[in-house]
Amino acid sequence: MPGVDFEEAPTVRAVAAMLIDDHHPHLTDAKDLIGFYFRYGTSDWAGKAKKCTAFERHMTGKQLFVFVNAEAWEALKHDQRLALVDHELCHFSRKSERHYDDEQQGWVDAWTAADDSDSWGIRDHDVEEFSDVIKRHGLWEQGIEQFAQAVRNASYQADLFEDYSARSTG
Ligand SMILES: [Zn+2]
Secondary structure (H helix, E strand, C coil): CCCCEEEECHHHHHHHHHHHHHHCHHHHHHHHHEEEEEEECCCCCCEEEEECCHHHHHHHCCCEEEEEEHHHHHHCCHHHHHHHHHHHHHCEEECEEEEEECCCCEEEEEECCCCCHHHEEECCCCCCCCHHHHHHHCCCCHHHHHHHHHHHHCCCCHHHCCECCECCCC
16 A cells, blocks of 8 residues: 555544543553554544554554544544544453452452553444444444434534454464
8 A cells, every 4th residue: 555654643642641541441551552653544444443463562562552544633623533532442451350359358350461462452342333224224223222322412423433443363
């Protein structure tokens, strides 16, 4: 693909740091382990969340990547940028383990190590449906109705952002 380039995206990182503090507690100790990059060149997605392959971890020291289409970012308003980055961060899941805590004298759940790639996973969207099916059949399934309600309640249209999430086998 001609004309594709990548650049670190500190502005995306700054937005993500804010969102992580407010909404993504499982990422608070992993901010430095996420690489944020602008992607220059045509793509049919605005943002993309990905777990690093072993080689990518070796090259970057990161565990997770967020890619943002540079052109899309320029076109988005502030609130839409927040929604896009929030959306991508929602794709990252993290394992937790239950252990007995002597001080609290009870079982507690704790995230597994941030620098262990086995801790991380990619979460799919809550709702997946073809827009054609929704056009033809409406909100036929409860999950879709809940999703629609969340969209109506929000000040922005979170589903403006079509993206693609990749699983890593590395
Ligand atoms: Zn997504």
